[in-house]
Every structure is written in C-alpha cells, then in structure tokens.
Amino acid sequence: MSDTQTQIENRPPSVAALFAERVAATPDAEAFRHPVPAASGRGPDGWKSLSWSGAAERVYAVAAGLIDLGIEPEERVALLSATRIEWIVADLGVMCAGGATTTVYPSTNAEQSAYILADSGSRILIAEDAVQLAKARERRAELPELRHVVVIDSAGVTAEEDDPDGWVLTLAELEARGAAYLRQHPEAVKKRVEAITADQLATVIYTSGTTGPPKGVRLPHDNWSYMAKAIAATGLLSKDDLQYLWLPLAHVFGKVLLSGQIELGHVIAVDGRIDKIVENLPVVRPTYMAAVPRIFEKVYNGVAAKARAGGPAKYKIFQWAAEISREYSRATQDNFRRTGTVSAPFALTAKHKVADKLVYAKLRAAFGGRLRAAVSGSAALSPELGHFFGGAGIHILEGYGLTESSAASFVNPGEAYRTGTVGKPLPGTEVRIADDGEILLRGPGIMEGYHGLPEKTAEVLEPDGWLHTGDIGELSPDGYLSITDRKKDLIKTSGGKYIAPTELEIQFKALCPFVSNIIIVGANRNYCTALIALDEPTLLNWAKEHGLDGKTYPEVLAAPAARELIQGYVDRLNEGLQRWQTIKKFRLLPRDLDVEHGDLTPSLKLRRPVVEREFQHLIEEMYAGTREP
Structure with missing residues (x-):
C-alpha cells in the first residue's frame, strides 16, 4: 500500500472532526474572506477576513443552538440560500451538531422546495432571506415536520399572525441561543462531534433532475472525509492557495471544495453573486478557482466581442493570438507527454511571446493575475476553449464526478493535464468501462443510496459497490478518462x-x-x-x-x-x-x-x-x- 493510499485510509470519522483538527492546528490563520457591502450602498464592496478560531466560534454557536432546538443525530436541517459565508457556517454547524444538511438551491420554487423539505424530513430550515422564508410559509401545511425557520438576512422579515410561536428566528438569534447553551453545557458540541461515526449521514443533496422528480442522494461523513484527504493527495492545492468560491454550495461540486479546504487550511474568498465575478477577480486575485464551462464560454465570447468592436485590425490580431494560443497549448501538452517538460518549437514560442503582450496578459489580469489553475466540472468543456485558455496561461483542469460520487472522482493532474479529458481517478477511486461503454465507479466517495428509494438505488448501485454513472467514456492506456456522452442522450x-x-x-x-x-x-x-x-x-x-x-x-x-x-x-x-x-x-x-x-x-x-x-x-x-x- 502506498503512502498516498495509507493517507486516504487514515481519515477522521467525520467532517466535524476534520474541522476541529484544522481549528486546533491553525487557529489564528485566515480561513475565509467575504464581501462587506459599502456603507453608502454605492461603490465596490470591502472584504472581511475570518480566522479558523473565529469561524469555529460561530460554527459551534450554531451547532449548540440547533441542539437546543432539539436536533438529534442524523436529523435533517435544510439550507435554502445562495453561496455566502453564512452558508458555510450553518452547514458546518449542522454537522457539528450531528445533524445532516439538506441543500436546496435558492432558485427552486416554492412547490419544489416544499417537496425536498418534506421528502427529506427536514426539521429546521435555514433560509437566506424574506423571499426564501415566504416559500416555507406558502407551503407550511405540507410541512408538518418543519419545527423552525432560521433566517440569515432578516431585512424585510415581518411576523405573521398564523406563524406558530418561535417558528421563525434569525441566525443571529440562533447563534446567541447557542452561545448561552454552551455556557451551561460547555461540552455539548464536543460530545456530539466525538459521537459521530463514519457511516453517519452528513448531507442529502437532491439531484436537480434533467428528467423526473429530484432524488435525495445520501452522503455520509466518510464520503466527505475521504474527499478531503483525496483532494489533498492530488497535490493540486496547498495551504498557501487562495481560492475564489462562487459556485452554488447547494451543488455537490461547490460543497466538495470545502472539504478540501478544511484539510489543507488554505483561504477561501466566498461570494456567490455571479454578477460580481468580473468585479471580484481583480480584487481577490485568486490562485485557484473552480467553475463550469458556461463561465469560460461567456468569458471567451466577451473577449472576442470586445476585440470585434475594436475594429477589423484589432479583431484580426485577436483571432491570430487565439490560434497561436491553441497551437502553443497542444504543442506544450504533447511535449510534456513525451519528455516531461513544458516547451514548444522556437518559432511558435516567439509568436506566443508577441501574442502574450498583445492579448494574453490582459486576459490573465482580468482573472486577477495570479491564477495558477481553474478546475472545470459539471459539464464538458470544448477542447478548443480549453486550449485557448491554456495557451494564454489560464490552465483549465477538467474534472469529473456525480452527486452520487461526492463530486470529485477524476481530475487532471497539474502540469500533466490533457485538454479534452477529465484526467485520472482520485487516489482510492476505482474505474471500469462496461461492455456498452458506460463508466462504472467504486470507492469511498460513492453514496449510501437514494433517500427512501431502495429500488432506484438498486438500479444504479451494484451489491459489490460499483456505481453506474450513466455516462459513456473511454480510458487511455495510461488512465486518462474521456467522456463521450450521457448514455440516455x-x-x-x-x-x-x-x-x-x-x-x-x-x-x-x-x-x-x-x-x-x-x-x-x-x-x-x-x-x-x-x-x-x-x-x-x-x-x-x-x-x-x-x-x-x-x-x-x-x-x-x-x-x-x-x-x-x-x-x-x-x-x-x-x-x-x-x-x-x-x-x-x-x-x-x-x-x-x-x-x-x-x-x-x-x-x-x-x-x-x-x-x-x-x-x-x-x-x-x-x-x-x-x-x-
């Protein structure tokens, strides 16, 4: 067994334990950075830092508050909010209380939100604001198990006569309640964390469902602990990185990034407002970012449109530079595969240096100027786009996984990345291609099953642990996976x-x-x-x-x-x-x-x-x- 494999096997029983280890190891180090709107409501936002010990104070207060409200181990607490620092604090609080987070996208309508809350048996809902609270109020008759709604941003929240007593409270009130509870029971959260077992439910994430109603994917603590260690073992990130996180945390791709961060201890700048990405990147200056292909497509189309608007000469320069970028990316990747060094022919390198001054340097500056790599997932990225960005110095490492596999099953390995593939399996994950071309996965990241749907679980999960992904793919002789299509598509x-x-x-x-x-x-x-x-x-x-x-x-x-x-x-x-x-x-x-x-x-x-x-x-x-x- 290799050292890497040993590291994957020797993992803590829970995310809560992993978090406690991180806080103890680096209490004063910066953990998170989040935006603070300008006091006047105008101008750019400021950014505030939160240390690991500062985060722990809030997380444990939320956990204690939930315990005081009656949350028992594995009981579900739903999170209906956009990506923001409070989402992270609440999620960790739920898990440290021994509960399980049910994630709901803020764009989900009232009917679908109620379905997820009822199907998951959620006892408490943590809602972002008055808009999300209204969804629960509208469908309250369908949610007899929902005991409380905790509102993160209480602006505009008003009491309603038919609200049960104490049904709505703010996140600040929950934290204050938790702090008071800890003064009386200082060991309460610690005892809950120590009692969590690896197979205990941590998260229920509902597949967004390209067809049919969403299914709740049950992910125990061990899935996330494994992901934390496996991500660290890839060597793609270090404790010195600064990650910009805007992805929806209701999605497994966004949430898995938090596990890796807790293990490594690097900083995350968190802001889920998509319309702020362009403004935030030069301010945050991340070294690492995860995104979906649509973001890179929009960036490319925007750059191309700007060049076109600059007149025929400027557009011609852009087209030339784009072609040089793709050619340079292919050449350097091919050469690395053969020799292990990043290099290209002399003539191409000379052209690339000119194009860099004219086009690529400006593109990198728009991303903050320090971006080492960006991971792309959730859907396939065009190889042409991947080579364009790679040749311009923004290396896009495609990865692959499903909600059912805790998001990260494959990722491209740093300098050895190959555009057009999703890379190699994470340490500890097995892959097999079935006779019909379907990709099968097995490993510690695979789900426990679908919530309350044993028949649906049996359709995709074999008794020996192999998961049918529904995707068609091919493996290269040296282990790189290429996705061809969805089997059903x-x-x-x-x-x-x-x-x-x-x-x-x-x-x-x-x-x-x-x-x-x-x-x-x-x-x-x-x-x-x-x-x-x-x-x-x-x-x-x-x-x-x-x-x-x-x-x-x-x-x-x-x-x-x-x-x-x-x-x-x-x-x-x-x-x-x-x-x-x-x-x-x-x-x-x-x-x-x-x-x-x-x-x-x-x-x-x-x-x-x-x-x-x-x-x-x-x-x-x-x-x-x-x-x-």
Whole structure:
C-alpha cells in the first residue's frame, strides 16, 4: 500500500472532526474572506477576513443552538440560500451538531422546495432571506415536520399572525441561543462531534433532475472525509492557495471544495453573486478557482466581442493570438507527454511571446493575475476553449464526478493535464468501462443510496459497490478518462446510426462565438436538426456593424443576415462530420435557455426533454413533409 493510499485510509470519522483538527492546528490563520457591502450602498464592496478560531466560534454557536432546538443525530436541517459565508457556517454547524444538511438551491420554487423539505424530513430550515422564508410559509401545511425557520438576512422579515410561536428566528438569534447553551453545557458540541461515526449521514443533496422528480442522494461523513484527504493527495492545492468560491454550495461540486479546504487550511474568498465575478477577480486575485464551462464560454465570447468592436485590425490580431494560443497549448501538452517538460518549437514560442503582450496578459489580469489553475466540472468543456485558455496561461483542469460520487472522482493532474479529458481517478477511486461503454465507479466517495428509494438505488448501485454513472467514456492506456456522452442522450436515427449529441454541441460552441446553447435533435428521425440559442449582447454588437443598429433582439433574429451568419457556422461544423451526423436544418430560439424557464438545472446542465417540449413546434417545422418509418 502506498503512502498516498495509507493517507486516504487514515481519515477522521467525520467532517466535524476534520474541522476541529484544522481549528486546533491553525487557529489564528485566515480561513475565509467575504464581501462587506459599502456603507453608502454605492461603490465596490470591502472584504472581511475570518480566522479558523473565529469561524469555529460561530460554527459551534450554531451547532449548540440547533441542539437546543432539539436536533438529534442524523436529523435533517435544510439550507435554502445562495453561496455566502453564512452558508458555510450553518452547514458546518449542522454537522457539528450531528445533524445532516439538506441543500436546496435558492432558485427552486416554492412547490419544489416544499417537496425536498418534506421528502427529506427536514426539521429546521435555514433560509437566506424574506423571499426564501415566504416559500416555507406558502407551503407550511405540507410541512408538518418543519419545527423552525432560521433566517440569515432578516431585512424585510415581518411576523405573521398564523406563524406558530418561535417558528421563525434569525441566525443571529440562533447563534446567541447557542452561545448561552454552551455556557451551561460547555461540552455539548464536543460530545456530539466525538459521537459521530463514519457511516453517519452528513448531507442529502437532491439531484436537480434533467428528467423526473429530484432524488435525495445520501452522503455520509466518510464520503466527505475521504474527499478531503483525496483532494489533498492530488497535490493540486496547498495551504498557501487562495481560492475564489462562487459556485452554488447547494451543488455537490461547490460543497466538495470545502472539504478540501478544511484539510489543507488554505483561504477561501466566498461570494456567490455571479454578477460580481468580473468585479471580484481583480480584487481577490485568486490562485485557484473552480467553475463550469458556461463561465469560460461567456468569458471567451466577451473577449472576442470586445476585440470585434475594436475594429477589423484589432479583431484580426485577436483571432491570430487565439490560434497561436491553441497551437502553443497542444504543442506544450504533447511535449510534456513525451519528455516531461513544458516547451514548444522556437518559432511558435516567439509568436506566443508577441501574442502574450498583445492579448494574453490582459486576459490573465482580468482573472486577477495570479491564477495558477481553474478546475472545470459539471459539464464538458470544448477542447478548443480549453486550449485557448491554456495557451494564454489560464490552465483549465477538467474534472469529473456525480452527486452520487461526492463530486470529485477524476481530475487532471497539474502540469500533466490533457485538454479534452477529465484526467485520472482520485487516489482510492476505482474505474471500469462496461461492455456498452458506460463508466462504472467504486470507492469511498460513492453514496449510501437514494433517500427512501431502495429500488432506484438498486438500479444504479451494484451489491459489490460499483456505481453506474450513466455516462459513456473511454480510458487511455495510461488512465486518462474521456467522456463521450450521457448514455440516455445518445441519439439513434431512423437509419440505425448512433450519434453523440453532446460531442457535436461542444464542437459547435467552439466554432461559433455567437452561440449560447444548442440542442441536436434526431432520435428516430431520418436526419439531424438543431435548436440554437444565441448570446444576445454578442449578437447585438454584431448587428451594429451589419446595418441592423437600433433593431431589437427579435428583429435581429428575424433578419436574413443573422440566419446566414449562423448557417455559415453550421456549414463549417458539417464539413467535419459523417453524413448521418450533419445538421440539415436549424431554428434560432426566441430567447436564451435559462434556469428560470426550467431549461437548465441550477448547475447549468441542459434539460433536453423540457426544451424539446417547449419548442416542439419548431422541431415539427424542421421535419414537416418528411417520411418517417
């Protein structure tokens, strides 16, 4: 057994114990940094630091407050909030009380929120503000087990006559209650933490469900303890890193980052406001950041649009630099694979230095200037985009995992990363490719099962611990995994040909800077078609230069020139495809796909059935007059 494997095996029984170890080891070190709005309400936010001992004081007060409210081991406490410092404090407080956190996205509507609260049997809800509190009030009759709602931001929260006595309290009141409880019972939280076992439930995360109702994934403490040690064992992060965390903590990808941070002791700057990312990055100056592909797509499209707006000469320089960046990234990765050193041919290196001064340095500055690496997960990233950023000095390490595997099962290994793959398995995780190409996983990160759904659990989890991921993939001889598609998303045409739509969609996003989302359609049809949503700001900037200035977005979409523009990119995609893969027709959607309309999950994954149902009339138009078998 290797030292790494020994390290993974010798893990604490719980996240609560891991947190206590960290606080004892580095009590005065900075743990978190969070924004503080300007007093005037105008201007940029300030940032406040919280040490590990300062965090512990709040965490243990929350834990004691929950114990005082009657929370018993493994009882669920739901968290309905955006990513913020209080989310982290509350989550750790729940686990230190021996309870289990049920995570709920703040974008979840009242009906779905009530379903999750009821299905999980949550006894207490910690809600972000008056808006989230209103969801619980609206559906209170359906939530007989919900004893209390704790509100983080009490602005605008008013008492209602039919609120049971003590049903609503603020987070500040809960912490004060906990502090008072600890004065009377100083060992209460310590005893709860010491009593937690590795198989005790820590978290229930509901899959956002691309199809059907969400299922609660039961993740015991050992899943998170393993993840903490395994992330540290990869060597990708150190105690000196500064991570910028904006991902939704209701999602497993965001939450697993906290386990790694507690183990390593580095600083996290936390702010879940997506509209603040561009403003925050140069201020926070992170060394490490995790994101989803859509963020990198938006950054690239924004940079390209800015260059295009600067005139033909500036745009030509950008296009040249982008191509040099991709070429340089491929060359350095290939050379590292062969020789173990990062280098490129002399002529290419010379061009790269020029392009760096003209383009890449500005791009890195926008990310704060210190970013060593960014991890991308949740969906596939276009290799073309990955090479563009990698060649510009922003190395995107793709990873892979599921809620059912505690998020991080694979990640690219530092300098040895390979764009277009999701890297190698974390220490202690096993992988196998089934006969039909499905990826199977086994290891300490695999879930206990689906909450209250033994039949659904049995469908994906074998008795010997192998998890059926539902993803199709391939393993290289030296262990790098490439994801081909979702098993259920594979399209079989009426001619019997199989098509992986995700692969084609990724290729199109890399080709077309105007696209926001695309769905390939063709199951049981005799040819493929596409529904294409465009990025509104990028398209309107293009419109100004092509005689359509002053036109509304729908008017630009309806213009023949806009259709011709996109047709050109579709033709370029088709040039590299087999005949049965080519897109014969497409329709431009009247709006972008988003979470609010239910087109995307809160983690920005595509809900194909929802989109196809909504735009069924456009699909039928594209197949009108064709004969189907």
